[in-house]
Amino acid sequence: MLKLQFKDQRQPAFWVAEKLYSIGSDSNNHLVLPDDGIAPLQARLITTADKIFLKDNNSPSGCFVNGQRITQKEILPGDEIRLGPVAFDVLPPNDAPDPGNNPADPWRLVASGSWLAGQSYEIPPEGTVVLGRSNQCDIVIPGTHLSRRHVELRVQGGSLRVKDLGSVNGTYLNDRPVTDALAHGGDQLRLDVYTFKVVSPSGDRERTRLRATSTVNRPPEPRPKKPLDDKPRRWKTRPTSPGNRQEPTYQERRQELWLWLVVLAAAMLLIGGFYWV
Numbered sequence: 001m002l003k004l005q006f007k008d009q010r011q012p013a014f015w016v017a018e019k020l021y022s023i024g025s026d027s028n029n030h031l032v033l034p035d036d037g038i039a040p041l042q043a044r045l046i047t048t049a050d051k052i053f054l055k056d057n058n059s060p061s062g063c064f065v066n067g068q069r070i071t072q073k074e075i076l077p078g079d080e081i082r083l084g085p086v087a088f089d090v091l092p093p094n095d096a097p098d099p100g101n102n103p104a105d106p107w108r109l110v111a112s113g114s115w116l117a118g119q120s121y122e123i124p125p126e127g128t129v130v131l132g133r134s135n136q137c138d139i140v141i142p143g144t145h146l147s148r149r150h151v152e153l154r155v156q157g158g159s160l161r162v163k164d165l166g167s168v169n170g171t172y173l174n175d176r177p178v179t180d181a182l183a184h185g186g187d188q189l190r191l192d193v194y195t196f197k198v199v200s201p202s203g204d205r206e207r208t209r210l211r212a213t214s215t216v217n218r219p220p221e222p223r224p225k226k227p228l229d230d231k232p233r234r235w236k237t238r239p240t241s242p243g244n245r246q247e248p249t250y251q252e253r254r255q256e257l258w259l260w261l262v263v264l265a266a267a268m269l270l271i272g273g274f275y276w277v
Contacts, residue, residue, distance in 0.1 A: 002045065002052050002075075004118070007087035014118030015110045016052075017197045021045040021117070023083060024057075030117035037061045037084035045075075054081060061085070107160050109139075109153075109189065109196040116141065116194060128154040130165070131191070145169055145192040159184055160198060167191070 005013040022029040026040040039059040046053045055072040056063035061084035065073050079090040107123040121139050131139040134148040147167040154161045159182040164171040169192035173181050185200030
């Protein structure tokens with residue numbers, strides 16, 4: 001994931017969790033920028049393998065990386081992005097939470113859709129958190145699709161317990177309706193139209209460590225060589241091959257021809273004797 005910070009500090013730094021993340025003034029974008037000079041679809045952030053690219057959507061005000069206008073460019077920590085009048089800083093890794101190294105890192109819900117895209121909500125290690133549209137909830141999201149008290153979240157061991165509180169539009173974990181279930185790092189939690197990625201304190205880092213110990217890139221082990229055989233080899237050939245045929249000599253061919261002539265003459269005499277009789 002990528003973490004961006006508004007230059008004008010209009011809101012806290014936010015995570016880009018989607019592989020295809022749209023930015024523009026239209027309300028259907030992941031990140032909505034209502035500023036003047038922002039096109040309905042200004043740009044996209046595209047994640048490919050381990051790289052993230054900023055791609056301009058032919059916007060009139062343009063997209064800039066470190067002061068240079070681009071059509072598509074890989075962005076790296078420390079870069080400055082400007083979309084029309086709005087500027088962002090790409091935070092370096094040491095400014096982003098480092099799961100796995102800090103035991104105090106909390107569980108988080110990172111919004112990955114609608115107008116909440118990029119917002120991060122922490123789940124404390126103790127106690128319960130209620131999410132809903134009521135001002136009495138611990139996490140308040142003023143969306144008409146949410147119930148006043150929609151869902152209860154609580155850290156339980158190495159999992160996050162998700163308990164629906166009788167919501168009207170339901171709670172879904174990995175697109176399956178749930179009433180009381182355990183979520184793990186990387187799962188998708190959906191509350192009607194609002195989608196969140198569940199981020200555990202060690203989820204992404206543990207997956208990276210497992211990939212690092214994979215045997216995919218290891219060189220193949222050498223095969224043991226067969227011991228050399230000192231015995232002479234005997235080559236097998238077909239009976240019709242020239243090596244297995246013995247050509248007759250001239251004398252043998254001549255004797256064979258005379259034999260056929262004698263047989264032919266005897267046959268003619270025999271046939272003639274029957275004719276005269």
